[in-house]
Amino acid sequence: MEDEAHSAWARAGAAAAVFAVDPAALGGLWLRARSGPARDRFLAQLAALATYRKIHPNIADAQLFGGLDLSATLSAGHRVHTAGVLGARGVICLTMAERCPGGLAARLGQAVDAGTHGVIALDEGAEDDEAAPASLTERLGLFVALDGIGAGPLAPPPTTADEIAAARALLPSVTADAQALEALTVLAAELGIASLRAPLQAVAAARALAALAGRQAVASDDIRLAAELTFSHRATVFPEEAQPPAEEPEAPEAPEQPEDRAQGEEELPPIPQEILLEAVRAALPPGLLASLAAGRAARGRGAAAGSGAKRKGNRRGRPLPSRPGRLGSGAPVDLVATLRAAAPWQPMRRASAPAGHLLHIRPSDIRLKRYEERSDRLLIFTVDASGSSAMARLAEAKGAIELLLGEAYARRDYVALVAFRGTEAELLLPPTRSLVQTKRRLAALPGGGGTPLAAGLRTAFELAGQVRGRGMTPSLALLTDGRANIALDGRADRRAAGADAERLADACRAEGLPALVIDTATRPQRGLEALAHRLGAAYLPMPRADAHGLSAAVTGALGG
Template sequence: MAEAWDNALLALRLLAIDPALGGIRIRARSGPVRDALPLPDALRLHPAMGDDALHGGLDLTATLATGTLVQRGGVLDRSGPLQLAMAERCPVDLAARLCLHLDLTPRVLIALDEGTEDEAPPAALTERLAFHADLTEVAVTDAVTAAIKNVKPYPVTVDADRIAQIAHLCAACGIDSARAAGFALRAARAHAVLKGHAEVTEEDLAVACALTLSHRATRMPEASSEDSAADPPPERESAEAEPDSDDTTLQIPEEMLLDAVRALIPDDLLARLAAQKARAGRGDGTGAQRKGMSRGRPLPSRPGRLQGGGRIDVVATLRAAAPWQKIRRDETGRDGLHIRASDIHIRCFAERSERLLIFAVDASGSAALARLAEAKGAIELLLAQAYARRDHVALIAFRGTGADVLLPPTRSLVQTKRRLAALPGGGGTPLAAGLDAALLLAGQAARRGMTPTVCLLTDGRANMARDGTADRQRAGADAKTAARLIRAAGHAALVIDTGNRPSEALRHLATTLAAPYYAMPRADAARLSATVGAALAD
């Protein structure tokens, strides 16, 4: 993986030449490899940084000491590169402020990404960074430190055909961002400066496209030479061939660009794109965010009243009252500190609730053992990630005339394997009973502060009504009623059809639940776990 290290060093050299490239996302855990990078001296940022630290504001200590308003600047008011630690934990509000700042002020942002496979910085922030360096597989022996020399930039010309090549390559890689093409052009000019070229060459363009476009590609680019070999163009007259001769001369560097980008595109591109799409949905896969006044991650204080167990933020209250002290002294004719009810600020906190995955599994019929085995494997795979994602798992099996909670909410892999060792199967399909049991368990979990999600695995052939009688029509109506109750309670859900053919009735039930529907006949545990994980992160 020495190539990844060399590319990271080259990206840092290009950033030193042109700060308008935005910055670089460095994916690596804290350690000797990342420490060996010659990062520039930068202003440190962290995910919990508030507006006062970023943009500055009233200097409360100096204001109270002097009796006059004293303003102080924030971190973003200082010049120089920025370095964001633990970028994978950057909240969306901080990312929005940084994006606005980078759009208005060209400067370098170094985002240190220490996340796992399912963690990443906000996409809007990484979109404004030209480079991405993944150093997770780089060995310490390959991390050879090299100094970043100061190279004075100078004007570099670029041919219009080179710009057209960048646009064609972005289209070939499925990149729809205009920033990507702009970053590629800037990187090509910076590389030309680094090499002492007066004009952007094929080498400059190939290196720039590889560094700025490979991590943004959404599909593998195909070589146009193969297409031309398969379908040779008809011969034309010599007079008509002159305009095409220029295109032919550009074919070689265009192939060079394709090869350069392909070389840096990861082999698991499709898997990474699926994970990114999952993260780009409704959340990051964790439980719901709850705001309160007692515990959690601190949020900016808000004006309020001392009621309901709220705690006053003394500093924020004094900061709100400080600008009005002279006016209030003149009004009252009294010295001292004047605090009014409108100045009171209350501390606010936000915390992520723990998530509960409730598997409601159809254990009826001849295929019950296969479905339960799939659910068992999926639960064990998801439990392996439970500690990182703070997930709990529960299992409900419905068959015959009712439903049983085989596994109450747990994170224990040992307990899960013990409970799943012998699962019952056979009998009718009381779908409504399974949904009722899931609703009851989800309600209990919600009252304990958890975020429940119901995952229904069935072939949709409900034939047992709520009262235990065999009636397909009533069983379908009871199942829809139970689904409406789950939706009314606000619980998230997803439906996985395990039948041999997709069931239209089960698709309608998913619509009633406001849940995504997946038809997965013969699904193995790995596919089931991947589908559940991606759907829950949406």
């Protein structure tokens, strides 16, 4: 255990030093750690080596890119620009990176790509699916994970600023031979890393390590450590290891050795791929790979969900407390809050200012209004009106829907109605809030014919895609007895119909469409339960669903 902490700290120290030597080529450093003594200690090490400017995830574009300083311009009589954080070259430290919105990640990513900035992302993600956006982390070459590692009394002494300066001076003359490039590229491919940024950054890291050790050429130890630092968090697969796992503990000791072997190793012996692989594997805290993969998957779903559930706008919605801000950013001024902010200072300002003004307001007093806007939810009822369903319990299903409609109305949700019978599905009612209209259509819904379940799902799926584009958050409520017997192309083929329905269920799930399946058959259907599982939906057989149970299920399944 102590060994592990020791090598983890050795790696972290090496990452900090490498980053300080060449921040632009490495893109950045992704630090995944909860706040605590370990993180504080690492940041103290880093701060001693590199100067950086801190930003937070809600930084405004004006602060980031700079802009016209209106009040200074007015008083000076010529244009005064404020320099943004991205104005000058340097290192930027993004705090709370796990809360970084996609737009900011893209802006920082562009700065990293331009080679003008290095980014330190402090990721405090607690849950597996909580991590800095992939578009940013992909560009950050180095990865340090400190969770579960003590502050480490045994850690080797950190690199000093003088050593960094010496390494920077040496860096331009450090060469990496073709063999090193090849080894790192092949290793990246074997680890399932698609991006070509990874091997490039690994080469840069190897160079920086060589420079730190005072070498003119990249040595095998540099390559090994560089691979550990830059590949471990990107790896998606580990090839089956040829070695028994007992040999694993050998690899972590590597980072401590470069100093001893620094001299006289001009000749680069070929490095067996397995050793590199083991080194990368050892650099990875146990379980992290799986959790990062889970996070990536979750994020992919979230991104596909489009304009999410909550948006902080400044025009409408539920009011939030006002914040200090600048005039001219387009947001409305909260007059009362501004006056309140200015009030305590009035006597002092009156005393210092020339007479005549009743009220003294400074730019720092300005408060801007903010609103939280929830995007509208849409409940898409997809109702089976086929013969089999009609015989049994279409009337009951209608009753259930009316109940759900009442709920939807109370929550100010939109509803849409898709019915399928015969050979096709039909959008009976486009998204509306009108309860009366929906009830009327529902009452007039005729029954009979085959069960084109797949067609119904497709119509609902397409509708969900359309309304997402309009900023709504759709959910699906499917009421059917599950006896699908009409395929998508209109053929009466039970097997094809089932297969089509399953494929559509997969498509819905891939799009992250929340769903609820209500089984309207007299006895619960095995097949339908399986389909609900495929949809990732809650399954509710109606025989057991009374009015109360239904509405509770809908609220639960569709997220309140």
